[in-house]
Amino acid sequence: MGKAKASVAKIGILTALALVLSYVEILIPPIITIVPGIKMGLPNIVIVTVLYCFGVKFAFLISIVRVILVSLLFGNTITFFYSAAGAFLSLLVMYLLKRLDKFSCVGVSVAGGVTHNLGQIIVAVLLLKTIEIGYYMIILSITGTIAGVLVGLASAYLAKRIKKIDL
Amino acid sequence: MINSKNKNDIILVVTVILLALIALIFFWFFTDEGSYVVISIDGAEVSRYPLNENFKTDIVSQDGKVNTLVIDSGKAYISYAECPDKICVAHRKISREGETIVCLPHKLVIGIDDK
Numbered sequence: 001m002g003k004a005k006a007s008v009a010k011i012g013i014l015t016a017l018a019l020v021l022s023y024v025e026i027l028i029p030p031i032i033t034i035v036p037g038i039k040m041g042l043p044n045i046v047i048v049t050v051l052y053c054f055g056v057k058f059a060f061l062i063s064i065v066r067v068i069l070v071s072l073l074f075g076n077t078i079t080f081f082y083s084a085a086g087a088f089l090s091l092l093v094m095y096l097l098k099r100l101d102k103f104s105c106v107g108v109s110v111a112g113g114v115t116h117n118l119g120q121i122i123v124a125v126l127l128l129k130t131i132e133i134g135y136y137m138i139i140l141s142i143t144g145t146i147a148g149v150l151v152g153l154a155s156a157y158l159a160k161r162i163k164k165i166d167l
Numbered sequence: 168m169i170n171s172k173n174k175n176d177i178i179l180v181v182t183v184i185l186l187a188l189i190a191l192i193f194f195w196f197f198t199d200e201g202s203y204v205v206i207s208i209d210g211a212e213v214s215r216y217p218l219n220e221n222f223k224t225d226i227v228s229q230d231g232k233v234n235t236l237v238i239d240s241g242k243a244y245i246s247y248a249e250c251p252d253k254i255c256v257a258h259r260k261i262s263r264e265g266e267t268i269v270c271l272p273h274k275l276v277i278g279i280d281d282k
Binding site: 138149 | 171172173175176179180183184186187190191194207209210211251265266267269271272274276278
């Protein structure tokens with residue numbers, strides 16, 4: 001499973017892309033109002049693609065920068081903890097599953113999608129000391145799975161081509 | 168091209184969805200329409216109102232910002248909020264035990280209890 005060569009320019013562009021996708025997601029009005037605030041996980045397309053093309057360290061780097069900048073630009077301190085928990089838990093799980101080598105990119109991404117929501121719910125439960133918030137995981141597991149499948153398909157498609165061009 | 172990894176993917180997706188559906192069934196089975204609307208700020212209960220009495224009140228959070236709680240026809244919801252994302256306002260009306268509406272920026276949780 002060869003990797004592509006990373007460079008400051010490439011990672012910079014990909015970070016900017018992840019940022020723009022975060023912003024676009026914020027702009028899209030909530031489609032499903034069962035739990036408002038459901039997002040599609042567009043920036044994760046970048047994260048998963050980078051995970052498969054350049055490795056977990058760069059995926060982590062882009063994640064940190066994205067989380068910090070998005071919470072600075074569009075959120076507040078609460079947003080940061082919320083966002084960071086989801087992003088890092090999901091990246092950790094995806095990295096471990098990828099190493100396990102029993103799932104394809106789509107499976108890894110599904111696990112990432114679900115754990116991303118799980119991380120956010122855990123922070124919400126801890127911050128607000130209300131265990132009932134955990135009920136949201138019922139709907140969030142399903143939306144996380146669907147988003148994970150779509151993100152995984154997109155990332156697999158991108159990763160294949162990036163590696164082929166040896167970008 | 169279905170290989171073993173793709174089979175595992177499918178098992179994973181089906182398992183997650185099944186677990187979620189089972190949890191949903193449990194939730195519907197073991198909870199009932201609640202009796203009280205419980206308001207908590209930063210994890211501490213602030214007030215409690217009966218679900219069967221139509222009611223409207225402004226809740227002021229720690230930083231002085233307002234959310235307007237409405238209890239109407241046995242359901243509770245937030246009709247107005249001064250938070251940046253207004254997710255709490257868009258939320259559907261709640262009435263079952265365990266359901267919550269959360270305003271994260273204001274650290275506000277509206278929950279349903281049975282006593």
